Amino acid sequence: MNPITHFLKKDRANNKQLGCFQTLLHNQRYKNKASERSLKSTIELRLSMNLSAKTVVVIAIGAALYGIGGLPMFGIPVFANTTLKPAMAVLALFSVLFGPLVGFLVGFIGHWVTDLFAGWGVWLTWVLGSGIVGLIIGLFPSLTRNRLETGDFNMKDFALFVVLALLGNVFGYGCSAFLDTILYAEPFTKVFTQLSIIALGNTLLIAIVGFFILKSVAKRNKQSRNLTEA
Numbered sequence: 357m358n359p360i361t362h363f364l365k366k367d368r369a370n371n372k373q374l375g376c377f378q379t380l381l382h383n384q385r386y387k388n389k390a391s392e393r394s395l396k397s398t399i400e401l402r403l404s405m406n407l408s409a410k411t412v413v414v415i416a417i418g419a420a421l422y423g424i425g426g427l428p429m430f431g432i433p434v435f436a437n438t439t440l441k442p443a444m445a446v447l448a449l450f451s452v453l454f455g456p457l458v459g460f461l462v463g464f465i466g467h468w469v470t471d472l473f474a475g476w477g478v479w480l481t482w483v484l485g486s487g488i489v490g491l492i493i494g495l496f497p498s499l500t501r502n503r504l505e506t507g508d509f510n511m512k513d514f515a516l517f518v519v520l521a522l523l524g525n526v527f528g529y530g531c532s533a534f535l536d537t538i539l540y541a542e543p544f545t546k547v548f549t550q551l552s553i554i555a556l557g558n559t560l561l562i563a564i565v566g567f568f569i570l571k572s573v574a575k576r577n578k579q580s581r582n583l584t585e586a
Contacts, residue, residue: 411458418450418462422486423469438550440557445565447486448521451494452504452570459490463528481535488528489558493520507578509570517570521562525555 424430425443432440447466451459464487471478497504499520500513533547 411454414450414454415458415461415465418446418454418458419465419469422446422450422462422466423473426466426470427474434557435550435553438553440554440561442561442565444489444558444562445569447490448493448517448562448566449569451490452496452517452566453573454494455497456491456494459492459494460487461490463487463490479532481532481539482529484535485528485530485532488531489521489524492524492527493517493562496520504570504574505577507574507576507581509574514567514570517566518559518563521566522555522559525558526551529554 422443425446426441428439430442432442434440443466447459447463450462464483467483467486468478471483496513496517499516503509503513529551533542533551536542536547537544
């Protein structure tokens with residue numbers, strides 16, 4: 357055999373082996389990337405499950421505190437079937453700290469608990485109203501860009517907090533009053549009076565109690581941040 361021909365055949369064989377090696381290497385890299393993606397997805401799923409479990413616990417605690425604290429024995433009667441509840445501060449606090457979803461569920465489930473234990477039956481219209489209140493107040497973290505977590509709570513933030521509390525009570529319990537007139541044929545004058553008293557009273561209560569609580573939360577967060585940075 358011609359030496360040149362033999363050399364060319366050997367070179368082609370070597371190239372073929374090199375190509376097979378490169379293919380195997382590429383496949384191995386692809387498998388490694390797929391494994392990394394799978395591992396990352398598993399970790400993210402587990403983190404998500406842990407966060408969900410934490411959220412469920414927070415909702416359960418908030419709903420229990422709001423529900424039991426909303427019973428008539430802890431309230432201030434001000435009108436027919438109308439009571440000012442100091443527990444509204446609990447709803448506002450959980451909404452501000454954990455956001456609109458937690459706020460809605462704490463209000464909705466908690467009011468349901470109140471109605472069940474109070475013995476007058478569950479009024480879904482007002483249960484929904486409490487949920488809406490928590491939902492609207494829960495917009496506070498996103499509107500303030502989570503400044504409370506960094507220990508910043510100024511008067512502008514407090515003013516926004518009060519405005520959200522007022523809007524939540526007006527819109528949330530306004531829906532309750534409107535549905536009462538449609539579903540239960542309640543007199544408009546009665547439900548409008550209930551709405552006015554509840555909206556103003558709850559907003560004042562939330563503003564006073566919430567100011568001191570949120571100031572304390574901001575101070576604690578600021579101290580924790582300073583210790584972490586140190």
